[in-house]
Amino acid sequence: MTFEDLKSRLAEAAYVASDDLAMALHLALTLGRPLLLEGPAGVGKTEVAKALSATLGTRLIRLQCYEGLDAGQAIYEWNYQRQLLALRASGAESEGAVFTEDYLLKRPLLEAITQERSPVLLIDEVDRADEAFEAFLLEILAENQVSIPELGTIRATATPHVILTANGTRELSDALRRRCLYTHIDYPDREAELAILATRAPDLAPRLARQIVGVVQALRREELEKTPGIAEMLDWAAALGGLGLNDLSDDAGRVQATLVCLLKTAADRDAIPREVLDRLVGRAA
Amino acid sequence: MRATRFPARASGPAERVAGFVAHLRLNGWRLGPGDTAAAIQAMTAIDATDRDQARAALKVLLVPDRDRWDGFDALYDAYWLNAGRTRERTAPAAHVRAQATRPTLWRPHFGTEAEPEGDDVGEPDGTPDIGDGAAEGSDGRMIATRTENLSKRDLRELMDEDEIRAAEAAARRLARAIRERRIRRRRAARRGDGLDMRRILRASLATGGEPMRLYRRQRPDRPRKLTVLCDVSGSMALHARVFLAFTKGLVGAADATEAFLFHTRLMRVTPALRDHDTLRAAGRLSLMAEGFGGGTDIAANIARLTDGHAGRALGDRSLVLILSDGYCSAPPAALGAALERLSRRAGRVVWLTPAPPAAEALTARHMAAIAPRVDRVMRAATIADLAALEAEFARL
Numbered sequence: 001m002t003f004e005d006l007k008s009r010l011a012e013a014a015y016v017a018s019d020d021l022a023m024a025l026h027l028a029l030t031l032g033r034p035l036l037l038e039g040p041a042g043v044g045k046t047e048v049a050k051a052l053s054a055t056l057g058t059r060l061i062r063l064q065c066y067e068g069l070d071a072g073q074a075i076y077e078w079n080y081q082r083q084l085l086a087l088r089a090s091g092a093e094s095e096g097a098v099f100t101e102d103y104l105l106k107r108p109l110l111e112a113i114t115q116e117r118s119p120v121l122l123i124d125e126v127d128r129a130d131e132a133f134e135a136f137l138l139e140i141l142a143e144n145q146v147s148i149p150e151l152g153t154i155r156a157t158a159t160p161h162v163i164l165t166a167n168g169t170r171e172l173s174d175a176l177r178r179r180c181l182y183t184h185i186d187y188p189d190r191e192a193e194l195a196i197l198a199t200r201a202p203d204l205a206p207r208l209a210r211q212i213v214g215v216v217q218a219l220r221r222e223e224l225e226k227t228p229g230i231a232e233m234l235d236w237a238a239a240l241g242g243l244g245l246n247d248l249s250d251d252a253g254r255v256q257a258t259l260v261c262l263l264k265t266a267a268d269r270d271a272i273p274r275e276v277l278d279r280l281v282g283r284a285a
Numbered sequence: 286m287r288a289t290r291f292p293a294r295a296s297g298p299a300e301r302v303a304g305f306v307a308h309l310r311l312n313g314w315r316l317g318p319g320d321t322a323a324a325i326q327a328m329t330a331i332d333a334t335d336r337d338q339a340r341a342a343l344k345v346l347l348v349p350d351r352d353r354w355d356g357f358d359a360l361y362d363a364y365w366l367n368a369g370r371t372r373e374r375t376a377p378a379a380h381v382r383a384q385a386t387r388p389t390l391w392r393p394h395f396g397t398e399a400e401p402e403g404d405d406v407g408e409p410d411g412t413p414d415i416g417d418g419a420a421e422g423s424d425g426r427m428i429a430t431r432t433e434n435l436s437k438r439d440l441r442e443l444m445d446e447d448e449i450r451a452a453e454a455a456a457r458r459l460a461r462a463i464r465e466r467r468i469r470r471r472r473a474a475r476r477g478d479g480l481d482m483r484r485i486l487r488a489s490l491a492t493g494g495e496p497m498r499l500y501r502r503q504r505p506d507r508p509r510k511l512t513v514l515c516d517v518s519g520s521m522a523l524h525a526r527v528f529l530a531f532t533k534g535l536v537g538a539a540d541a542t543e544a545f546l547f548h549t550r551l552m553r554v555t556p557a558l559r560d561h562d563t564l565r566a567a568g569r570l571s572l573m574a575e576g577f578g579g580g581t582d583i584a585a586n587i588a589r590l591t592d593g594h595a596g597r598a599l600g601d602r603s604l605v606l607i608l609s610d611g612y613c614s615a616p617p618a619a620l621g622a623a624l625e626r627l628s629r630r631a632g633r634v635v636w637l638t639p640a641p642p643a644a645e646a647l648t649a650r651h652m653a654a655i656a657p658r659v660d661r662v663m664r665a666a667t668i669a670d671l672a673a674l675e676a677e678f679a680r681l
Contacts (some may be wrong), residue, residue, distance in 0.1 A: 002331075002332070003332070003338060005333055019337060020341050020345065023341035023342050023344075023345055024341075025332070025339065026330070026331070026344055027327055027330060027331075027342055027346060029327060030293040030330040031323065031327060031330065033323075038350075038351060068476075070476055072476060073476070080499060081497055081498075084495065084496075086362075088495070119438075120467065168351075174315070174349070177350060177519050178317075178320075178349065181345045181346055182348045182349055182350070182354065182356075183345055183350075184351055184354040203649040247385065280417065
């Protein structure tokens with residue numbers, strides 16, 4: 001599959017990828033390297049993994065990271081209760097018998113490397129997990145294997161396509177960065193965003209779509225606490241479509257009410273009163 | 286930016302790609318031979334004759350973080366499109382520093398005059414001084430200026446060994462006072478490193494003596510994140526030595542510490558300060574502190590922190606320490622607004638000023654805007670003063 005193929009197939013999966021991103025995915029697939037995506041919240045980092053798994057027709061295995069995530073939650077855990085029952089039932093003679101795969105609870109990382117077909121492994125918000133977890137991750141990313149002291153080393157049956165996302169909660173280690181391909185995704189420009197809106201909401205009138213994108217792009221330049229992302233833009237478009245509006249300047253009151261889709265804090269809502277919205281709509285038209 | 290002349294005699298694509306990786310290395314990128322191999326391999330996976338594809342592929346492969354992501358295109362043009370000539374033509378006003386194939390680190394030893402030779406593309410490196418640098422007005426009064434002082438001041442002058450050690454020791458004690466509210470006793474936790482035997486046994490009674498559920502315990506210690514903003518503008522020049530060493534000590538004492546210097550710009554200096562070699566750290570700092578000793582716009586710099594670095598540096602368990610005298614070219618209202626936003630994002634904000642109360646007439650209006658918006662305003666001009674603050678930090 002060439003780079004252009006991948007890009008058009010992502011478009012079929014309703015994901016509009018920039019050239020940089022499509023190239024990153026293409027290289028990640030051909031070189032078998034993990035891909036690290038960074039960028040502000042709401043630019044479609046997680047969506048990339050979903051689109052890729054749809055494109056490749058494989059499973060998407062997702063690991064959501066959080067502070068305090070440990071190996072037991074991410075890689076594997078022994079099913080202690082079952083082991084205990086088995087030991088009691090068998091008369092507690094052979095301890096080794098309970099350390100087999102039957103008693104292993106596979107968590108996302110182990111599951112990802114024991115699939116028959118290469119899945120897409122999404123490690124979401126990796127910077128929210130702590131450094132200790134990064135160390136576990138390195139072994140899996142570099143060697144495609146997991147060491148379980150009681151069982152030995154489990155090698156990957158199929159190399160997963162790994163996508164990591166981060167948005168700057170803390171600085172990632174150089175070791176992790178070095179092993180990954182890197183792409184920074186920013187908010188899309190006007191044309192790209194129009195293309196996204198056209199793919200996701202094809203029945204929207206072109207004039208309204210242009211207005212929506214214009215207003216959202218203008219809002220991103222305002223000083224807001226939470227800048228609206230693509231997901232918010234799509235929500236807003238769906239809301240306006242649902243209300244049956246054809247022009248943003250028609251019914252300013254209702255448009256103002258639908259801003260709940262875009263502005264997620266009280267301060268931001270206060271920052272965009274009716275007059276400001278009217279000005280933004282006027283300029284976007 | 287350092288430009289490498291395109292190797293006209295390079296024999297094949299592999300050598301040219303290798304030359305590009307070397308060019309990036311020369312510009313301070315840390316790339317190994319493995320990266321070169323991967324870059325050459327990547328060229329086979331794409332249509333390497335398509336310039337856009339080759340650029341995107343190399344970018345994705347070699348860039349490790351955000352800063353370099355933004356800087357890659359310029360370096361790419363400089364190498365593949367011959368020493369950045371195209372860029373120069375499209376933007377003649379942009380100041381391009383070129384030539385000197387010596388690694389960045391050596392530069393302090395050679396001095397800046399040993400730089401360009403046979404350089405027909407960019408301007409010579411001797412950056413013109415804009416403004417006179419010191420934050421002094423024509424009438425002899427100190428005023429905060431917006432002028433960027435581009436002369437590089439060697440920070441090693443400002444740091445001598447003993448003083449550094451004393452300041453660092455004081456900083457370490459302070460950092461400990463801030464962080465050390467760890468609890469040694471384990472508490473019940475859903476996942477922890479120790480078993481809660483007492484609870485397991487008690488619960489096993491319900492299952493006929495079988496310990497079916499394992500309860501765990503853990504030390505509930507989350508270190509406090511410390512962020513230091515050190516003002517290095519002209520008005521702070523007298524205290525820069527002490528405060529820089531102090532900042533270095535704070536950064537060295539705890540992993541979760543971030544340090545920034547600011548004058549007209551804001552610079553993240555954590556990696557440079559973590560350098561174990563003190564002299565080399567000072568060398569790296571002085572490279573970063575272009576414009577060190579110029580004017581200040583504290584409000585804009587605080588805004589830059591909250592906008593750009595907030596995710597990394599702030600949070601509800603963070604303590605922000607601002608080392609500044611409050612000389613600011615922005616109006617007090619702007620400073621107040623910036624601080625307000627900062628204190629919403631950060632757990633605690635402490636303003637540490639070196640100015641004695643008597644010298645405050647000049648900054649009174651700014652200090653009045655600062656005081657109600659931070660958790661504490663403290664005073665310290667010398668290392669002894671800083672060390673004496675330990676008790677106060679412990680209460681924060």
